Amino acid sequence: MAKAHKRDRRVTISDLAQAAGYSKTAVSFAFNDPGRISAKAFGIITETAKKIGYVPSPTARHLSLQRHQAIGLLLPQQVDTALQNPYIVHIIQGLGMACHDDTYTISLIPPIEESLSEAVRRAAVDGLITLGMHAEMRAVEVMEQRRIPFVTIDGIPSDMMPCVNSSDEQAAYDIMKLVLSFGHRTIAVVSIAGEGEPPKSYDRSVIELRMQGYLRALQEEGIPFDSPDLSIYEQECSLAGGAAAAHVIMKESCRPTVVVCMSDIMAIGCQLELLKLGIQVPDEISLVGHDDIDMASAVAPGITTVRQPGRMKGLVAAQMLLQLIAEAPLEQSRVTVPYSIIKRGSLCQRS
Amino acid sequence: MAKAHKRDRRVTISDLAQAAGYSKTAVSFAFNDPGRISAKAFGIITETAKKIGYVPSPTARHLSLQRHQAIGLLLPQQVDTALQNPYIVHIIQGLGMACHDDTYTISLIPPIEESLSEAVRRAAVDGLITLGMHAEMRAVEVMEQRRIPFVTIDGIPSDMMPCVNSSDEQAAYDIMKLVLSFGHRTIAVVSIAGEGEPPKSYDRSVIELRMQGYLRALQEEGIPFDSPDLSIYEQECSLAGGAAAAHVIMKESCRPTVVVCMSDIMAIGCQLELLKLGIQVPDEISLVGHDDIDMASAVAPGITTVRQPGRMKGLVAAQMLLQLIAEAPLEQSRVTVPYSIIKRGSLCQRS
């Protein structure tokens, strides 16, 4: 009676049990295990449910079952910033592919007031995918306290932390080797500027690995870190950052014949700006990038780049995570996903 | 004692209460309203919490508070497919911007076995953003049963359904007018093929509105729907679809001087293919698109297009949704976000 007043209350299992003339147990079975009640009970309950508009509360279910049917992606930055990075979008697509069959949902979890660990505390998910995590981070501690499994993409491998990486160092080495094989000896490298401390600088490790790869290849060719033929810049990872790089490079007294960018987005920004400035690409200045985003093949000339298998990484990471959630053993806790070098028009023989 | 065995159990509020020598009430206050307990109690409880690694269960909190601190985005397709559409990525970015301050999380909710309404049933969120919903859909019914507020982007306006749209008909009209003002009279329109019934064909309404806009402009110029100067194609909304359109168009006996594509992605695909086929763009064939995705300015020539304010729509929709969740009245329940026509090189005077 008291309850009947509140017209706007959500209808609960008790309402339905009462309306249908069965117990809550029976109602629950009707929705989750119909075989355990009579056909008659099932009929009455589902009919009544339809009539009074009963929908089981997911939250209550989650608490009861200790399961959310959701995984989270821990973002190093706010959602709008993070999704500007096509690589992250690719990763999400990969997660989606893995979640599809198991009808898991994906939560995007940005830091709360700069704090990833606070975000982890509040995340209502069965597991987390993290980007560029290393074992020392506070967020890891919270995940362990909460006993919530996680898989790291592009993290620093360490014990007990499943992760999927690609060989960033090797990939960078390979593309620099390619550049050198085209005869280039005056080289500009555009690295990615990290904005501050963790969590923002999540992929410092990747940046460092790529730089190491570049330098290793250069060294093999007799070009040391401090060679006058090598100039290294840091720019924001965006079209604008690439454009800025173009301007700085053009001011060099000893103009490079190739610009090696750590990301396609920068390479494209740089290329567009160079073209605007009337420079012939690739004839006067060649360019290479990293990631193989969609745009890399759309611009003219296309960007020679390393394909970062974002989708594949997301897919594999999510599959591993679902295994962990199911408490199944992992075949391997560190998987390395292959990259490939995509040759397009932006890199040519030094003229 | 019995509990103490299970080393792998998550530590709960009871564990902490016991360990700290206070009640669960006190523990709860320590985390949510420290002012209500003594400084001493607060100190002991937080200290002990740290020591035994207590993190409050978000799920239990959600059930108790009847609040998730999360909104969901109902996707018309699987995550990986949906995110191929940059417009949807933009919308998510907009949602992120609105959610940032209120520390709401975003859930990506794809249909479950083709069923959006099933997805809505299971969604553990405080509110939903839907794409292209109309009042008759089953999903709407479920949202109402669950009393969960929602805001529709690109939906068909109707009573009691808050929505944010842009004037698609007008935008399409405007760009076709622009095309006509450049002297074009032999025109190919490439529409978006809908793959089947709802939920897949979520944006049929948008497609229809754009088509209506095109036709209205054409009609004003004396080009009726069945004019021999007008050919209409349907293609998948992708680079490949655009490329396919290019081939079909080139086989026309009466070759058009302009291709009006309903999306940039198709326009770009078409342009790249035309260029490959040796056609001069825009001199031999001009092109226009729709959406102004990043790539539209990156290709050469740039695509003349209508900027779809995806980010803005997401932002506004999420702000409205948060209002509804807070049970605050909406200033207006139907907002129209402005578009703008972006002129680039792909459209020129008919030669």
Add this chain to the structure above:
DNA sequence: CTGAAAGCGCTTACAG
């Protein structure tokens, strides 16, 4: 087949 009851882990009105 059916249902009373305990449990999931919190919050909070209420009484002291």
Add this chain to the structure above:
DNA sequence: CTGAAAGCGCTTACAG
């Protein structure tokens, strides 16, 4: 300031 207890809305072992 402090705590016992009811409540959030489900699931499920258990007894009948």
